[in-house]
Amino acid sequence: xxxxxxxxxxxxxxxxxxxxxxxxxxxxxxxxxxxxxxxxxxxxxxxxxxxxxxxxxxxxxxxxxxxxxxxxxxxxxxxxxxxxxxxxxxxxxxxxxxxxxxxxxxxxxxxxxxxxxxxxxxxxxxxxxxxxxxxxxxxxxxxxxxxxxxxxxxxxxxxxxxxxxxxxxxxxxxxxxxxxxxxxxxxxxxxxxxxxxxxxxxxxxxxxxxxxxxxxxxxxxxxxxxxxxxxxxxxxxxxxxxxxxxxxxxxxxxxxxxxxxxxxxxxxxxxxxxxxxxxxxxxxxxxxxxxxxxxxxxxxxxxxxxxxxxxxxxxxxxxxxxxxxxxxxxxxxxxxxxxxxxx
Ligand SMILES: [Zn+2]
Ligand SMILES: [Zn+2]
Numbered sequence: 001x002x003x004x005x006x007x008x009x010x011x012x013x014x015x016x017x018x019x020x021x022x023x024x025x026x027x028x029x030x031x032x033x034x035x036x037x038x039x040x041x042x043x044x045x046x047x048x049x050x051x052x053x054x055x056x057x058x059x060x061x062x063x064x065x066x067x068x069x070x071x072x073x074x075x076x077x078x079x080x081x082x083x084x085x086x087x088x089x090x091x092x093x094x095x096x097x098x099x100x101x102x103x104x105x106x107x108x109x110x111x112x113x114x115x116x117x118x119x120x121x122x123x124x125x126x127x128x129x130x131x132x133x134x135x136x137x138x139x140x141x142x143x144x145x146x147x148x149x150x151x152x153x154x155x156x157x158x159x160x161x162x163x164x165x166x167x168x169x170x171x172x173x174x175x176x177x178x179x180x181x182x183x184x185x186x187x188x189x190x191x192x193x194x195x196x197x198x199x200x201x202x203x204x205x206x207x208x209x210x211x212x213x214x215x216x217x218x219x220x221x222x223x224x225x226x227x228x229x230x231x232x233x234x235x236x237x238x239x240x241x242x243x244x245x246x247x248x249x250x251x252x253x254x255x256x257x258x259x260x261x262x263x264x265x266x267x268x269x270x271x272x273x274x275x276x277x278x279x280x281x282x283x284x285x286x287x288x289x290x291x292x293x294x295x296x297x298x299x300x301x302x303x304x305x306x307x308x309x310x311x312x313x314x315x316x317x318x319x320x321x322x323x324x325x326x327x328x329x330x331x332x333x334x335x336x337x338x339x340x341x342x343x
Contacts, residue, residue, distance in 0.1 A: 013253045013278060015319055016043055019329050022065045023257050023320040025280050027179050038177050038255040043069035051076045056155060059088035060257055061174040062095050083116045087154050089173040092121040093131045097141050105138040165272045167259040170297035174258040181250025191244045198224040210241055257282040257320050260297035273311035283318035283336045301332045305339025316340055
């Protein structure tokens with residue numbers, strides 16, 4: 001069962017499980033045949049073809065409901081997929097190592113494909129330790145050079161980046177994540193026609209140069225054939241940028257779960273969530289049970305709604321409801337909406 005929030009046609013962001021299931025969000029980058037997971041609790045509801053597409057898994061913290069599904073992912077991908085990258089908070093590398101050490105791997109090196117698990121552990125001060133575990137090496141620990149994380153960015157790819165912020169959750173760290181899409185560059189087809197220019201691979205090259213920040217006077221060669229013969233034009237990049245390209249800001253999707261309601265977390269979160277287009281945020285208890293929420297270091301629906309409001313998020317989905325509200329989830333939604341919309 002997948003609750004889907006359609007965004008742009010280029011990606012979907014959806015809860016992995018319905019309201020009372022394990023928390024998790026899948027971001028499916030349809031045209032890249034690639035997907036990203038925020039948390040990996042119970043993922044058995046995801047079809048195999050989607051799990052095989054998962055390239056990167058970001059784990060907020062390693063309580064079982066956020067991490068137990070790693071075994072399922074491994075089971076599905078071993079021998080079929082080639083790699084996955086995992087990211088998590090302190091102690092994450094040794095915890096992944098212990099999970100892998102729980103199984104016997106005496107036959108796995110005979111598989112046709114090597115399966116490489118690269119693990120990133122975000123420590124205090126923004127340092128990232130890295131290690132890998134490969135099926136060809138029976139998933140033995142292998143150290144990789146560490147790296148420094150600037151401004152919370154854990155992953156940077158040409159079309160998006162993933163940023164994390166550490167928050168407090170019952171004396172451990174829980175990471176909140178943001179998926180930040182890069183600027184879209186569209187082509188105005190009608191303007192191309194007005195200029196008498198063809199579509200073709202030169203437009204891809206133009207977009208690449210613009211993204212790379214090439215100078216305005218960079219000559220762009222456009223060649224094409226018509227019945228009248230071969231044509232060629234050299235046009236400066238700046239002129240094309242102004243006349244045929246359209247720039248649209250990318251979307252920002254945030255994921256927040258298992259965080260205590262305290263002033264430091266609120267301050268970090270409101271800054272982190274600022275301007276989010278879509279927010280998935282835990283709303284575990286009703287405000288009436290706020291003492292229970294405080295003991296377990298979770299947000300109430302009201303607290304989550306207040307933070308969504310303070311950050312000015314455009315759309316929000318509360319999740320990770322406590323099973324005590326089975327049959328009463330509307331109460332949680334109503335409380336969240338009320339605090340978010342300021343009712
Ligand atoms: Zn949890
Ligand atoms: Zn937890």
